[in-house]
Amino acid sequence: MVSYKALLSVKLPFQLDMESAINVLVAQFKTFASKDGSSHTLSKEEFQTLVASQLPNLVKNASDPAVIDNLMSSLDENNDGELTFQEFWQLIGKLASTHGGFSQ
Ligand SMILES: [Ca+2]
Ligand SMILES: [Ca+2]
Numbered sequence: 854m855v856s857y858k859a860l861l862s863v864k865l866p867f868q869l870d871m872e873s874a875i876n877v878l879v880a881q882f883k884t885f886a887s888k889d890g891s892s893h894t895l896s897k898e899e900f901q902t903l904v905a906s907q908l909p910n911l912v913k914n915a916s917d918p919a920v921i922d923n924l925m926s927s928l929d930e931n932n933d934g935e936l937t938f939q940e941f942w943q944l945i946g947k948l949a950s951t952h953g954g955f956s957q
Pocket of ligand 1: 886887888889890891893894895896
């Protein structure tokens with residue numbers, strides 16, 4: 854398994870915009886997910902901190918606990934109260950679609 858520090862030390866010869874964006878998403882997820890014992894999943898508290906600090910312009914009322922509750926339950930497919938990267942990723946997809954004008 855690659856540690857977060859090791860990941861940061863890997864410098865690509867040049868950074869393409871889309872590859873950089875993926876690196877940032879993964880690194881941010883890992884940073885926020887590792888604040889408690891389950892370092893590979895986001896608890897509700899970790900999810901709220903991530904959304905409020907990283908996505909405040911795209912997620913309306915990110916500081917409202919009800920908004921976070923609704924978002925969390927819509928993303929948490931197996932209802933275990935934790936978001937894996939795969940579960941969390943759906944939010945990025947939805948926000949990107951809406952932001953880019955791709956949603957119906
Ligand atoms: Ca965690
Ligand atoms: Ca889950």
